[in-house]
Amino acid sequence: MTVQCIVTTALRSGPEQAELAGYFGRLLNLPVVPRENRSLEELTGRYGASGALVVSYRRVAYISAGEEVFFHPSLAVLRIKGLLAGKTDQMIKAMELLPGDAILDCTLGLGTDAVVASFVSGADGRVTGLEASPLLAALVAYGLAHYGVEHVPGLLPAMRRVEVLTCDHRSCLTGLPANSFDLVYFDPMFRRPRRRSAAIEPLRLLADPAPLSLRAVELARRVARRRVVIKERRGSAEFARLGVDRIEGGRYSPVAYGVIETGGGCR
Template identity: 60%
Template sequence: MSAVCVVTTGHRAGAPELELAALFSSRLGVPLVPRAGLSIPALAKKYGVSGVLVVSARRVSYFYNGEELFLHPSMAKLRISEIKAGKTDWMIKAMALQPGDWVLDCTLGLGVDATVASFVVGSRGRVVGVESSPVLAVLVEHGLKTYRDHAPLELIKAMARIEVVCTNHLSYLKELATESFDVVYFDPMFRKPLQKSAAINPVRLVANPAPLSVQAVQEALRVARRRVVMKETRDSGEFARLGFTRVEGGKSSPVAYGIIEKRGGTG
């Protein structure tokens, strides 16, 4: 986490909010400060910080430079609905994902892709999401376990099944046994951001901006039983740099998926 932050509560905080705020403060190793009727900008100025994590009765949000970041699985909900309707989800197709598969998402972010994968693999499968940004990790882990907001039960269950690990993905990959996951997935910050992707802009404020390394892809190939998949913009030079010679995706979409299939793979 590059930004220094503090944790606070909403203006009308009860015991549950105070308890949760204290937990976030402890996990992030940053101060828990009283709201004291201050606005978010005023609070940030008072404590000389760039970011403020706010625990309210409604949700947990991270405010940074006027942007609010919080978990909302609207895109995952839409994609799951389309999958149920028989439409092609290019990520799922690139992964050749089946019920019962194990997926390692090395760049969890807000957990949209992991949620869709979790829905497809079902209760017999497993999805582990690795996130190197402590703020994103605690925010998303909490949201995945607690989100309701009139969501379908299948979405709630898919979110709740995701295991969140806060660490560097290369370090995590090195610790894993060979061929311990069916699919290893990367969705690093695009080298050339899509200007229309307003939902991702707040994520860029706290996410790890580093490009994916060749070593990480090599470790992923060791860990994957079937294939390694990377999401990037269609015209990105990252596919070639990292050895993804097979690239698939919707013809009208600026986003594509690079695939490295292991020996004997199918799909």
Template identity: 55%
Template sequence: MKSLGFAVTTSHRVKPVLVEYAKQIAGELETRYVERNDRSIEALSAELGVEGMVVVKSKKVSFVSRAGEFFFHPGIAGPRINELKNGKTDQMIDAMSIKPGNSVLDCTLGLGTDAIVASYTVGNSGRVVGLENSPVIAYLVKSGLASYPVADGDTFTAMRRVEVVQADHRDYLRTLPAGSFDVIYFDPMFRLPGRRSPAINNLRALADPEPLDRETINLAVKIANKRVVVKERRGSAEFGRLGFEKIQGGRYAPVVYGVINCQGL
């Protein structure tokens, strides 16, 4: 992963409680806290020689760079969960073939939307762990999952259950014995320009740009009890390169899922 320089500051409206919170975040992220002093984020970043700043405001914490502003939002997790509650099919859940009590390892957490939906499906008796290589994304998403207010109780509970681990999935997978998770999931699509929302596009300055490799998929197949699933655009050559022969998804959906059945089936 490329090196990313960043520091932590506050909004223009400085309050002692925000300063203390910003210093706490800087400590957790092992970087600097810098006083704002009415400087713009662009000017502050240029002065410090960093690519962006973690900005602590009274109602949210975000990462601001030339690419834009990134902050946690559950996205369409809530609507997808409502669809499931109404008996409709979610293509990702169908591809994962998960049920209450199952365990899922999301190797490319991003904003965590897919992990939230998986968490709802596996329920209180299941487990969802999300891996995120970027310390900033991992911190913002972990904090957001624990505190973001949502009205729907099922979405609220599902968000709180997701476990966020800041780690490179390539390293993390090497530590796991066979059978550690029922399903191992990859969604590298958020790194592709113009494929999703502005919030996703603003991840680009933070995201690990490395593509998935066959070795990682083969390792995941040895670890998963049920399935390894990769989300990609329809017609992508990545499925063939990574060894996925079974493809699932809606007939007209722009994205589909490659599935490899594992030893536990």
């Protein structure tokens, strides 16, 4: 049998980790392999898998070729601390995000942007994150629901409020009513980072690398009451291809935000 991924536990683990491995195996329809002191190389080799979802006391991680993908809110924490200190967060500024807003994050990834958006939109707001990779969606959904360290007041409630759906954003957008979210957000993998980013590189193991389609942007225009925001590398030709109205972002930042006004106006 050849599978892409197996589920197992860390070498040091107990019944809770075995139970959680079983949960992920059932959820993702992947084989659950008892660890029994064997190396990951041996287990993945035996199953012809390119990687393993490993449940340990500390976390759940996808491990492949020496790289690890796991949920951690550290980058969101930094940005939230910045916001609390009165600094500008360029994504929030480009969105003109307000408490109570409903945000559809069409490219959830590791959930950093969604958590920051959820923190700002608050208890009266709503953040839904769409992720095409079932494994990544499962990892991030579990992390958002179970991560337990409140690095900043309000962080854990913001994480818990993010709803995760596993789907291709085009099919999800097609089924949504017009104007059902204030903002629709895209942060596709397509752009080439100028430098290798420690946060993004492991994500490439699991992420859908397809460029953002014009069709997706067209669908998003219908769903977004106020605006569609697209994150890209500064100077990217993607902004012109996707037809943004204007480009915002910090003058010295390597990334920028393309904004499409959808005409919904004030709340």
